[in-house]
Amino acid sequence: MAEILKVSGLTKTYEGGHQALKGVDVSIEEGEILALLGPNGAGKTTLISIVCGISTATSGTITVGGYDHDRDFRAARDLIGLVPQEINLEPFETVMNSVRFSRGLFGKPRDDQRIEEILKLLSLHDKKDNRIMTLSGGMKRRVLIAKALCHDPRILFLDEPTAGVDVELRKDMWEIVARLKETGVTIILTTHYIEEAEAMADRIGVISKGEILLIEEKDALIKRLGRKELQIELSAQIDELPKSLADKDLRLENGHLVYTYDTQANSTGITGLLADLRAAGLHMVDLSTKQSSLEEIFVDLVKEGAA
Numbered sequence: 001m002a003e004i005l006k007v008s009g010l011t012k013t014y015e016g017g018h019q020a021l022k023g024v025d026v027s028i029e030e031g032e033i034l035a036l037l038g039p040n041g042a043g044k045t046t047l048i049s050i051v052c053g054i055s056t057a058t059s060g061t062i063t064v065g066g067y068d069h070d071r072d073f074r075a076a077r078d079l080i081g082l083v084p085q086e087i088n089l090e091p092f093e094t095v096m097n098s099v100r101f102s103r104g105l106f107g108k109p110r111d112d113q114r115i116e117e118i119l120k121l122l123s124l125h126d127k128k129d130n131r132i133m134t135l136s137g138g139m140k141r142r143v144l145i146a147k148a149l150c151h152d153p154r155i156l157f158l159d160e161p162t163a164g165v166d167v168e169l170r171k172d173m174w175e176i177v178a179r180l181k182e183t184g185v186t187i188i189l190t191t192h193y194i195e196e197a198e199a200m201a202d203r204i205g206v207i208s209k210g211e212i213l214l215i216e217e218k219d220a221l222i223k224r225l226g227r228k229e230l231q232i233e234l235s236a237q238i239d240e241l242p243k244s245l246a247d248k249d250l251r252l253e254n255g256h257l258v259y260t261y262d263t264q265a266n267s268t269g270i271t272g273l274l275a276d277l278r279a280a281g282l283h284m285v286d287l288s289t290k291q292s293s294l295e296e297i298f299v300d301l302v303k304e305g306a307a
């Protein structure tokens, strides 16, 4: 797949000296969905705002669809749609007029047929002549998406698309994002919800304190999720691992043994391990297992980043 967006060495220091981005590098492939996860204040909105031209970077470069963001800003910006966090719609306007107006802002000729196609994709077509004020919160969010899509961008940024909405609406949004992906548009979304990243993304990026801590294929992360820990309580606590067990994936924790294994591997090695423990003269009195979740991986990463 071709690279559609490249961000290199991006930094942002706000007036007053706060460094919100500390050298961010991201490369996005056309057609993928990247979820950017990060705690409050991590720099997600700052990053999106710079790529969308709302804010300026202190240093670094951005290329969109081959266009340099500084030298060819109009061409680069034309390829981007932004769905902002806040609902900023004109309450008395109709859905159709509101979306038409956004298309005009990009200097595109009027094309109501195209707008109607977009409204159909977003299940909004039957509301096209309704005033915005008569729509539900979920529908208003979809109007924001229609406005962001009306100039046919190739990349769509969704900043916290489901912040503060109920579980059902969140699932509707996931469904819409899946539909958008089918049309070939590249999607970058920010979220606090790990389950949301898990449900929608091809890749997951974790950002904390202005730094990207990781960007990884979701499936690779799920493999990491597949790692489990077997906690082995011994009849007598030990101070160090017997030499015969040194090459095992074992560690000592509070005098007990913890064995890490991959649930997706052909063999977990547990049967052999138990035999080896017996041979080493260790007697176990209890066993328990613990699965590491994406949430734990995320919390650990952010904690390490803060250290």
Ligand SMILES: Nc1ncnc2c1ncn2[C@@H]1O[C@H](COP(=O)(O)OP(=O)(O)OP(=O)(O)O)[C@@H](O)[C@H]1O
Pocket: 014, 015, 016, 018, 019, 020, 038, 039, 040, 041, 042, 043, 044, 045, 046, 047
């Ligand atoms: N205009 C500004 N002037 C000064 N500091 C700012 C400005 N905008 C954002 N910041 C600071 O920069 C940091 C990053 O903010 P940003 O909004 O990018 O984070 P975020 O990851 O989007 O957070 P959230 O999830 O809460 O929206 C924060 O510490 C924030 O207080």
